[in-house]
Amino acid sequence: MPAAKPAYTVDTVTDLVQPHQVHRDVYTDPDVFRLEMKHLFANAWVFVGHDSQTPNKGDYYTTQIGDQPVIQVRHTNGEICVLYNRCPHKGTKIAIDRTGNTGKFFRCPYHAWSFKTDGCLLAIPLKKGYEGTGLDKTENGQGMKAVGAVRNYRGFIFARLADEGISFEDYFGAxxxxxxxxxxxxxxxxxxxxxxxxxxxxxxxxxxxxxxxxxxxxxxxxxxxxxxxxxxxxxxxxxxxxxxxxxxxxxxxxxxxxxxxxxxxxxxxxxxxxxxxxxxxxxxxxxxxxxxxxxxxxxxxxxxxxxxxxxxxxxxxxxxxxxxxxxxxxxxxxxxxxxxxxxxxxxxxxxxxxxxxxxxxxxxxxxxxxxxxxxxxxxxxxxxxxxxxxxxxxxxxxxxxxxxxxxxxxxxxxxxxxxxxxxxxxxxxxxxxxxxxxxxxxxxxxxxxx
Amino acid sequence: MSFPSRDDLIDFIYDEARMLDEGRFSEWLELWMPEGIYWMPLDYKQTDPDCVTSLLYEDQFMLRLRVERLNGARTFSQKPKSRCHHVIQRPFVDVMDAEANRYVTNTSMHYVETRLDDQFLLAITATHELCVEGGKIRIANKRVDLLNSDAAFGNIQLLP
Structure with missing residues (x-):
């Protein structure tokens, strides 16, 4: 039996592109796809939705950036936020329908943790159970996580998952x-x-x-x-x-x-x-x-x-x-x-x-x-x-x-x-x-x- | 025939389904009135066919194009050809207005389409507006509502 092909890494995957041709694995290989989702779709600015899909405060729309489930939501200050669609507690998707209005806060349907529409933790039922446990020092204790950067360009919402990277203007330019x-x-x-x-x-x-x-x-x-x-x-x-x-x-x-x-x-x-x-x-x-x-x-x-x-x-x-x-x-x-x-x-x-x-x-x-x-x-x-x-x-x-x-x-x-x-x-x-x-x-x- | 009976209307719906299943599309086109529109909405209970996208909103020019394309030598997505199958429930006759020459039926169907190793099922409700012209029942308009019209589909190539 021939030896299994080693999995691609960020360093080797780029060998699949030559100036005049690309290797077929860029279209077919599951490892290449995983690398694209983890790196390419995180480092690039990716389209999320149009702001008219969420015209009023609390309006939200669910979609994906690469394979990442996200929510586009109109925050109480009128700005659009893009949050990972995941409760910081157990991972439950906060919004499951494609569009809706959540009012002033999101409430997880599993244990009723609630979050402001910019993702910040608002309340946890029976919160005393977390006193002294250090939850407030964890990432999970902060609330729903926002993506790295969001830009509303003339109504079109783009996001970059990575916290740091190329600016919107430098990325799109002319x-x-x-x-x-x-x-x-x-x-x-x-x-x-x-x-x-x-x-x-x-x-x-x-x-x-x-x-x-x-x-x-x-x-x-x-x-x-x-x-x-x-x-x-x-x-x-x-x-x-x-x-x-x-x-x-x-x-x-x-x-x-x-x-x-x-x-x-x-x-x-x-x-x-x-x-x-x-x-x-x-x-x-x-x-x-x-x-x-x-x-x-x-x-x-x-x-x-x-x-x-x-x-x-x-x-x-x-x-x-x-x-x-x-x-x-x-x-x-x-x-x-x-x-x-x-x-x-x-x-x-x-x-x-x-x-x-x-x-x-x-x-x-x-x-x-x-x-x-x-x-x-x-x-x-x-x-x-x-x-x-x-x-x-x-x-x-x-x-x-x-x-x-x-x-x-x-x-x-x-x-x-x-x-x-x-x-x-x-x-x-x-x-x-x-x-x-x-x-x-x-x-x-x-x-x-x- | 100038005034169809309830059974005439119901038989017509069955005959149309059989015609589509047997691939007699040119014959099917002849069932239509010249201004007839075939509408398959995209949105559940859609009311606006013009300024909201539909899956199909086709006049006789487009339907003829569809049928001729199915028979074309370079119709690559029809090599090999698709086949379809309707299982229909007895149609309701909702409107029977002989004076206005307007008859409306409502028919629940299971529509199956297949090609190569793939086969899919659509649960649909077909609303036919019918009339009598030249002694025959004709289709004035047809609306096909998919139960899951908001789902993502692969190719739907024939006509439910």
């Missing part, structure tokens, strides 16, 4: 321009979550999904059955040229655009694994104008600024490690890792406050046509991921290629704009993957001291 553009599209400069997310289970590694967000060489192939058929049916319909196309056609047909379209759209990469497709144009560029919207935007921002905001048509922006947003249609997909071969995708849509409902209706349509478990487009994507997850078991070849438009000596510490079919953004993500497997020097001391 990539925040995509979030800005999404929010600026509201005449009020504000978004609100619209309904529950689509929840789509994938039996594949989370990174396959993230990589696919900037994979511009697959739509015309994998989605020929849906987008290609749509174009064909539409041609058969003898649709009058002066009549506006059905909204569904506007959404689905651009997936069949030729390679040239995607080459010319461009890809921009930013440091720390962020990047986006659609620098010059995108599949969202040619949507029909919604009556009244431009006027509202001009009134809110002035003509030049309004046109600048609406002139951006970024396609998919990946925020490393695990979300993608679509600015032009106010959509966010959260790729929640559940195991090396299991990922839950939650797809949210947002209302542009003060903008016409028709925009939100188009966004809702996009979400169900593309991101639902019932989506014809989603079906073929999931088929590809799951085939890849199974195919990677093949021992005949151990490396996965990410070499399209690769150049030796690529420098990911600088923003770059390249041909829209490059796999540079995937390489950028793996570069950041290696980086954030290790603790990063603290750059937010000043912030923490405030």
């Amino acid at each position: 990539s925040l321009s995509s979030l800005d553009n999404m929010v600026d599209r509201s005449p009020a400069g504000r978004l609100e979550v619209a309904g529950p997310p689509l929840r789509y289970m994938h039996q594949c590694n989370w990174k396959m999904l993230v990589e696919n967000q900037t994979d511009t060489c697959h739509p015309m192939v994998a989605h020929e059955s849906s987008a290609g058929t749509a174009v064909k049916i539409f041609e058969d319909m003898d649709w009058p040229e002066d009549k506006p196309k059905p909204m569904a056609m506007e959404i689905i047909a651009p997936f069949m655009s030729p390679y040239e379209f995607f080459e010319n759209m461009g890809i921009r990469t930013w440091p720390n694994g962020h990047g986006h497709t659609g620098v010059h144009h995108s599949i969202h560029s040619d949507y029909s104008a919604i009556p009244g919207y431009l006027e509202q935007m001009v009134e809110a921002y002035g003509e030049d600024k309004a046109k600048e905001i609406l002139g951006e048509n970024r396609h998919n922006t990946v925020y490393f490690p695990n979300i993608m947003i679509k600015g032009p249609i106010q959509q966010l997909r959260n790729f929640i890792p559940l195991g090396p071969d299991k990922t839950l995708v939650e797809s949210y849509i947002y209302r542009l406050v003060d903008a016409p409902d028709q925009l939100l209706a188009r966004t809702a349509m996009y979400n169900r046509l593309i991101n639902a478990p019932t989506s014809m487009v989603g079906h073929d994507d999931l088929e590809m991921y799951e085939r890849a997850q199974e195919g990677l078991a093949a021992d005949g070849m151990e490396w996965v290629n990410v070499q399209r438009l690769y150049e030796e000596g690529e420098d990911f510490d600088h923003e770059a704009v390249e041909n829209g079919t490059t796999e540079r953004q995937m390489r950028n993500q793996f570069n950041a993957w290696v980086k954030f497997m290790s603790p990063q020097p603290a750059t937010d001391k000043a912030e923490a001291a405030e």
Whole structure:
């Protein structure tokens, strides 16, 4: 019997990434997954939720950062806190439902320990039983533990589990321009979550999904059955040229655009694994104008600024490690890792406050046509991921290629704009993957001291 | 037929389920009125189909696309093809308004879909709005509520 392969460690796991290829174990190995959860997802800034999901004091929402159960809650002072969803006593999850309102404090359903909505211990029944025991000197005696750092950026809540590390600004840098553009599209400069997310289970590694967000060489192939058929049916319909196309056609047909379209759209990469497709144009560029919207935007921002905001048509922006947003249609997909071969995708849509409902209706349509478990487009994507997850078991070849438009000596510490079919953004993500497997020097001391 | 009996309506629901189970999708499309919408809400007891995401909210263009895609040569997620199976409880006839040509049924079903080694079960309630057109019962609208609509699903590829 061959000797068992030694388990990966933080030091050896980074050998799995080379400039032009990655070892298949990054997608399949349980030890690699554990290291990602323990280190990568702790050192990076990870999306938690939107503040409109918890608009009132005591409102909470439960989710995960990597594999860590957390609660996003609106504290009594109006700020958003992110707490580990675990009673400091026996470990019981404090909140089990997805959303709710806890009032002024959390109360554990097991032994009624209670906590303020910033996590601080409020009361323990029969507290005299702990007198002189030293509970007050333990971590457990302090209350529910908060994550290392939280930032509310224009309504979007991000958290870093690690107590120390890179600051929010240093981590995201210029990539925040995509979030800005999404929010600026509201005449009020504000978004609100619209309904529950689509929840789509994938039996594949989370990174396959993230990589696919900037994979511009697959739509015309994998989605020929849906987008290609749509174009064909539409041609058969003898649709009058002066009549506006059905909204569904506007959404689905651009997936069949030729390679040239995607080459010319461009890809921009930013440091720390962020990047986006659609620098010059995108599949969202040619949507029909919604009556009244431009006027509202001009009134809110002035003509030049309004046109600048609406002139951006970024396609998919990946925020490393695990979300993608679509600015032009106010959509966010959260790729929640559940195991090396299991990922839950939650797809949210947002209302542009003060903008016409028709925009939100188009966004809702996009979400169900593309991101639902019932989506014809989603079906073929999931088929590809799951085939890849199974195919990677093949021992005949151990490396996965990410070499399209690769150049030796690529420098990911600088923003770059390249041909829209490059796999540079995937390489950028793996570069950041290696980086954030290790603790990063603290750059937010000043912030923490405030 | 200009005024269907209760049994006619109930038989129609059974026939539709059988048609889907036997994969006669093109025939199934012909059951629909041109303005008919197939709605599968995402939120339990959802009332707004427009500004909240649904699982499906599809007009005849989209349903036709779905059916043609199932037969396409490069429909990779249908290699091999899925199969489905409905077990239905006797439908309630909730509205029987011959004057308005409007009939509504409410049917509990267990829907099973399978492909390769995977099989899943959905408990659903289908609400059919029916009418009579050209002497035949047709579907004016259909709403399918999943008991666990807020759960995470893998691919649901056919039509419950």
